Structure formats: C-alpha cells, structure tokens
Amino acid sequence: MRELAQQMSVLGLGVCGVLSLWPFPFSRRWQSWHLYLPVAGLALYAVFELALPTEVELGWRMSAVVAVLLFLWLNGIAKVALLAVLMEKTGGRRHRLRREPQRLWQGLLAIPLVAICAVWCWRSLA
DSSP: OHHHHHHHHHHHHHHHHHHHHSOOOOTTGGGOGGGGHHHHHHHHHHHHHHTSOTTOOOTHHHHHHHHHHHHHHHHHHHHHHHHHHHHHHHTTOHHHHHHSOHHHHHHHHHHHHHHHHHHHHHHHHO
C-alpha cells in the first residue's frame, strides 16, 4: 500500500508539474486554479514522505521529486508576480486583463525555470 501511495504521489507531482508548465490564462484573476498548483504539489510531497520507509535509498528519484517540487514553487511565485504586475497595469479590470499577453509571459518565465531545475537535478546526481 505504501508503494502505491508513493507512486501515485510521484505521478501526481508530475501532473502538477506539466499543468504548471502549461500557460493557462488568468481568467479568474486571483482565483485561477493554476496559481494553487504548488499547494497541491506540497500535499502530494507530504503523502510521498509519509509513505516512505526510513531505510530506503531513493537516489535519483528523490532528486527528481525535489526538482519538480522546486519548479512548482518557483513557477508559482513567477505566476503570482506576473499576475500582480498585470493587475497593476490593467487596473484590475478583467476585460483589460484578457487583452494582455498572459500566456506568452508565462511561457517565457517557465522555460528558464525548467532549465534551472533540470540543471539542479542533474548536478545533485553527480
């Protein structure tokens, strides 16, 4: 049962990472669901840690899990900062916010973060 919980939490972290990478529009402003993916990732990581036996060596898997969690949080912070800037620029008006290039900026912010987290994971293995 513990292995299943570990595998499902790692799979869930991967899904959260892919969803966080995809640039969804800020259609509901601060209530947009993709802003809260880091919280879901943290909950999945807690399940992973609780299901983990103490004497098991994880090696590369732990580095990958922490790299995905790091990406989730850094990308979440970048999205919140981007939304704050866009809200300031548009005066908080939803119709003006829709006209802004949200997806482009989210993608441009996510690409270097993926690279940083991948390099960090690679270096932690060496």
